Amino acid sequence: MFSLLSGCFEYMLRKEELHVLIVGLDKAGKTTLLERLKSLYTDVAGLEPDRVLPTVGLNLAHFEALGTPLLCWDVGGAAGLRSIWSKYYGECHALVFCVDAADRERFEEAKAALDRTLGDRDLYGAPLLVLANKHDCEGAASPAEVAEAFGIGRLQDARPSSVQAITAHTGEGVKPAVHWLVEHIKKSQRPELIRRRMLSQ
Numbered sequence: 001m002f003s004l005l006s007g008c009f010e011y012m013l014r015k016e017e018l019h020v021l022i023v024g025l026d027k028a029g030k031t032t033l034l035e036r037l038k039s040l041y042t043d044v045a046g047l048e049p050d051r052v053l054p055t056v057g058l059n060l061a062h063f064e065a066l067g068t069p070l071l072c073w074d075v076g077g078a079a080g081l082r083s084i085w086s087k088y089y090g091e092c093h094a095l096v097f098c099v100d101a102a103d104r105e106r107f108e109e110a111k112a113a114l115d116r117t118l119g120d121r122d123l124y125g126a127p128l129l130v131l132a133n134k135h136d137c138e139g140a141a142s143p144a145e146v147a148e149a150f151g152i153g154r155l156q157d158a159r160p161s162s163v164q165a166i167t168a169h170t171g172e173g174v175k176p177a178v179h180w181l182v183e184h185i186k187k188s189q190r191p192e193l194i195r196r197r198m199l200s201q
Helices: 002-013 030-041 079-091 104-118 143-150 174-187 190-200
Strands: 018-024 058-065 068-075 094-100 128-133 161-165
Touching: 018 030, 018 079, 018 104, 018 174, 030 058, 030 068, 030 174, 058 174, 068 079, 068 174, 079 104, 079 190, 094 104, 094 174, 104 143, 128 143, 128 174, 143 161, 161 174, 174 190
Parallel strands: 018 068, 018 094, 094 128, 128 161
Antiparallel strands: 058 068
């Protein structure tokens, strides 16, 4: 009886783990970002940028931010791999779309990929964080330019959305971006939608 009550008490106090899906075109810096998150939020140092290889499948990172456990999924962004992104939509609490802000020539391709992703009903209400990565590079687009190029302003009514500049190599801007993400997931209806979906299965 004691073990049953203890188990129930532990379950009630357990913090809900939030799932974050990180997608974007290949070479946008998704895996470098994931490794930087490990270095910033855990005792395990992430890989240095020069050791990061293109993602063929999936990379994971577990850490805690603002007292909240997070599980981040970094999924490959090559054209042939984008079809697997949808396998994670139903369980993710938020979407992070990583953009190489210095590669303006691929903005149209990246916008098309983001539009297809946001059009999936399994992502209904999920907060969107667009990270303008490599903003330290010469000629990199500002967050305002990225927001305009990707039409982020029109999304405000459908979901919490933000564009923030980061440099995944150094970690600059990463913590404020993560804090925005956690705060807006908690304010959104997304956690409750996922709980209901899980209970109905």
